[in-house]
Amino acid sequence: MTFQFNIHATDGRARSGEILTDRGVIRTPAFMPVGTAATVKAMKPGDVRAAGADIILGNTYHLMLRPGAERVARLGGLHHFMNWDRPILTDSGGYQVMSLGALVKMKEEGVSFQSHVDGSKHFVSPERSIEIQRLLGSDIVMAFDECTPFPATRERAEASMRLSMRWAKRSRDAFLLDPAPALFGIQQGSMFEDLRRESAEKLMETGFEGYAIGGLAVGEGQAAMFEVLDYAPDLLPADKPRYLMGVGKPSDIIGAVLRGVDMFDCVLPTRSGRTAQAFVLDGTLNMRNARHAEDSGPLDAACPCPVCGQYSRAYLHHLIRTGEILGAMLLTEHNVWHYQMLMQGLRDAVVAGDVAAFAKGRLERLAR
Amino acid sequence: MTFQFNIHATDGRARSGEILTDRGVIRTPAFMPVGTAATVKAMKPGDVRAAGADIILGNTYHLMLRPGAERVARLGGLHHFMNWDRPILTDSGGYQVMSLGALVKMKEEGVSFQSHVDGSKHFVSPERSIEIQRLLGSDIVMAFDECTPFPATRERAEASMRLSMRWAKRSRDAFLLDPAPALFGIQQGSMFEDLRRESAEKLMETGFEGYAIGGLAVGEGQAAMFEVLDYAPDLLPADKPRYLMGVGKPSDIIGAVLRGVDMFDCVLPTRSGRTAQAFVLDGTLNMRNARHAEDSGPLDAACPCPVCGQYSRAYLHHLIRTGEILGAMLLTEHNVWHYQMLMQGLRDAVVAGDVAAFAKGRLERLAR
Numbered sequence: 001m002t003f004q005f006n007i008h009a010t011d012g013r014a015r016s017g018e019i020l021t022d023r024g025v026i027r028t029p030a031f032m033p034v035g036t037a038a039t040v041k042a043m044k045p046g047d048v049r050a051a052g053a054d055i056i057l058g059n060t061y062h063l064m065l066r067p068g069a070e071r072v073a074r075l076g077g078l079h080h081f082m083n084w085d086r087p088i089l090t091d092s093g094g095y096q097v098m099s100l101g102a103l104v105k106m107k108e109e110g111v112s113f114q115s116h117v118d119g120s121k122h123f124v125s126p127e128r129s130i131e132i133q134r135l136l137g138s139d140i141v142m143a144f145d146e147c148t149p150f151p152a153t154r155e156r157a158e159a160s161m162r163l164s165m166r167w168a169k170r171s172r173d174a175f176l177l178d179p180a181p182a183l184f185g186i187q188q189g190s191m192f193e194d195l196r197r198e199s200a201e202k203l204m205e206t207g208f209e210g211y212a213i214g215g216l217a218v219g220e221g222q223a224a225m226f227e228v229l230d231y232a233p234d235l236l237p238a239d240k241p242r243y244l245m246g247v248g249k250p251s252d253i254i255g256a257v258l259r260g261v262d263m264f265d266c267v268l269p270t271r272s273g274r275t276a277q278a279f280v281l282d283g284t285l286n287m288r289n290a291r292h293a294e295d296s297g298p299l300d301a302a303c304p305c306p307v308c309g310q311y312s313r314a315y316l317h318h319l320i321r322t323g324e325i326l327g328a329m330l331l332t333e334h335n336v337w338h339y340q341m342l343m344q345g346l347r348d349a350v351v352a353g354d355v356a357a358f359a360k361g362r363l364e365r366l367a368r
Numbered sequence: 369m370t371f372q373f374n375i376h377a378t379d380g381r382a383r384s385g386e387i388l389t390d391r392g393v394i395r396t397p398a399f400m401p402v403g404t405a406a407t408v409k410a411m412k413p414g415d416v417r418a419a420g421a422d423i424i425l426g427n428t429y430h431l432m433l434r435p436g437a438e439r440v441a442r443l444g445g446l447h448h449f450m451n452w453d454r455p456i457l458t459d460s461g462g463y464q465v466m467s468l469g470a471l472v473k474m475k476e477e478g479v480s481f482q483s484h485v486d487g488s489k490h491f492v493s494p495e496r497s498i499e500i501q502r503l504l505g506s507d508i509v510m511a512f513d514e515c516t517p518f519p520a521t522r523e524r525a526e527a528s529m530r531l532s533m534r535w536a537k538r539s540r541d542a543f544l545l546d547p548a549p550a551l552f553g554i555q556q557g558s559m560f561e562d563l564r565r566e567s568a569e570k571l572m573e574t575g576f577e578g579y580a581i582g583g584l585a586v587g588e589g590q591a592a593m594f595e596v597l598d599y600a601p602d603l604l605p606a607d608k609p610r611y612l613m614g615v616g617k618p619s620d621i622i623g624a625v626l627r628g629v630d631m632f633d634c635v636l637p638t639r640s641g642r643t644a645q646a647f648v649l650d651g652t653l654n655m656r657n658a659r660h661a662e663d664s665g666p667l668d669a670a671c672p673c674p675v676c677g678q679y680s681r682a683y684l685h686h687l688i689r690t691g692e693i694l695g696a697m698l699l700t701e702h703n704v705w706h707y708q709m710l711m712q713g714l715r716d717a718v719v720a721g722d723v724a725a726f727a728k729g730r731l732e733r734l735a736r
Contacts, residue, residue: 044698075662095410294442315451
């Protein structure tokens with residue numbers, strides 16, 4: 001099982017490289033489209049790949065409820081089930097159990113909850129989370145943790161982080177009984193530098209193939225997130241991938257890459273595509289707006305995606321207004337391309353040694 | 369402007385050939401997927417073409433309301449607007465004005481009605497219908513008519529048919545002022561052979577590039593429809609395409625091809641794809657049914673479509689159960705392929721001279 005991270009270039013704290021896996025190369029900085037329920041919503045897998053995605057994310061919580069991890073395993077694993085043969089990272093389910101589940105009860109042993117779908121009762125522990133992710137056939141497995149809610153007192157943040165670190169060790173032990181290519185530990189500690197440091201040290205003691213920065217993008221705002229990212233990535237091993245979970249807007253990603261982050265995931269490009277929002281260099285367009293009704297131009301004249309090459313804003317507006325599924329399909333595809341093109345721009349800029357200028361240019365356009 | 373119908377083979381009353389147009393060849397018997405609001409719902413145009421469709425249908429009623437015919441014309445016409453460069457047939461709007469519009473008032477001059485979308489008031493006459501279809505850029509324009517409701521008394525059917533014949537003449541006059549490649553007249557007459565004959569004679573007096581059989585598939589049932597098709601197609605010119613509007617189930621199409629029909633359209637494959645129904649050789653599958661949950665096989669082992677090649681029934685069932693857009697996308701794509709493969713089978717069988725055996729085999733499987 002190959003899992004090798006090669007950094008090809010650095011520029012300030014920003015890095016660009018490749019993660020080699022048996023299912024293909026993941027170019028970093030990488031953005032992972034979210035395939036919650038075994039589908040990147042409203043896109044065919046071939047189109048996700050054509051947009052430039054090297055890896056997608058699957059949600060353990062959703063998949064364990066429907067269709068069920070054992071069922072996915074019987075059907076040949078998640079890759080075969082959903083027709084995506086490249087790498088898949090699965091989250092641990094912890095975050096969504098606690099945000100989407102009902103009657104959630106957390107104990108040292110794990111978390112019991114009721115499904116938001118049918119009220120059925122479930123229990124997830126670090127051991128069960130790893131088992132589920134192995135049943136799915138994940139390439140990058142995530143340790144089971146508690147995403148510390150924001151805001152948190154120091155006491156709450158410390159207790160939560162320490163629980164997550166005990167769970168990280170249990171996740172690692174379970175993982176080693178039946179290893180996948182990679183298990184990532186997740187740093188917690190909320191907005192407290194010493195807790196982030198303690199968390200990083202505990203994770204490194206255990207040892208993982210990669211390290212995520214958790215507990216951000218939970219309502220703290222970009223400035224507070226960047227304050228944490230000013231130190232948190234550097235607390236983690238320089239030679240392993242660093243993954244900022246659930247992030248984010250293009251400006252979030254740019255700022256995080258400048259601070260040494262290598263991997264991202266977020267529902268924003270896909271969810272926006274289903275709510276009439278199109279990402280462009282200057283921000284987002286609401287395609288429901290009547291000002292697009294007669295606009296024969298593309299969403300983004302600089303975008304190389306098939307949507308911008310073949311359809312006008314007027315047509316996309318028409319599809320949105322008439323509630324056509326094709327509207328969600330095309331806006332999602334464009335948005336996924338937009339994110340992948342941003343990552344390609346960041347990778348190229350790091351290699352060229354001008355990531356600061358690239359970031360400045362992009363952020364200025366976004367701020368207009 | 370090319371519009372040339374060449375019959376390559378006949379087998380009994382069944383015919384197979386090609387309609388040559390400047391936008392491409394239409395192989396007959398042809399099935400036209402319905403692109404109501406400038407989109408074949410839940411499919412990209414490239415995938416519609418890849419399924420084997422040579423021509424699609426656009427709905428004048430929907431397009432005149434949203435985005436509006438003049439707007440489509442300003443945006444380069446329907447082909448450019450929706451990114452479909454092959455032939456498009458547009459209906460006249462008559463049927464849908466009368467079935468979907470509100471406060472419909474019919475006079476000799478035309479039909480006034482209110483939009484089902486926003487209550488706005490509209491008036492469509494034969495002249496305006498032709499103008500709209502020309503603004504859309506249709507390759508095959510349909511004469512404006514009244515689809516006689518079923519059941520109809522002889523008196524009602526006669527009056528309705530004669531009105532449609534006067535409108536057909538007015539449609540032709542309007543069309544000749546600004547011709548497209550083809551205008552099709554529409555035979556009416558309900559279930560009355562002498563009225564169907566009179567209608568055909570009146571249409572031939574005027575002269576059209578093709579002839580539709582209207583007023584069927586309106587609730588009369590397959591047996592009654594076939595009774596009419598036992599004589600109605602033969603009343604129309606043998607050297608022009610015959611188009612049976614709004615038909616139908618695979619068994620309807622098979623029976624109509626045996627009776628000399630060359631063209632079809634129906635929402636069934638696309639609408640079924642959005643309501644969890646998959647067409648297979650033995651009928652339809654309800655993919656919501658739990659019996660598919662663990663089925664690792666394809667929808668149809670004999671189907672060459674990308675969906676059957678890449679996805680299991682279990683996966684499609686999962687997508688339907690979770691309400692994923694991809695479920696509608698993939699079932700629609702399969703269903704459009706299924707219909708196109710049926711047409712290819714019919715064309716091949718006519719050329720091979722064994723269409724009766726082909727039809728018998730298919731109908732027997734459907735009847736199982």
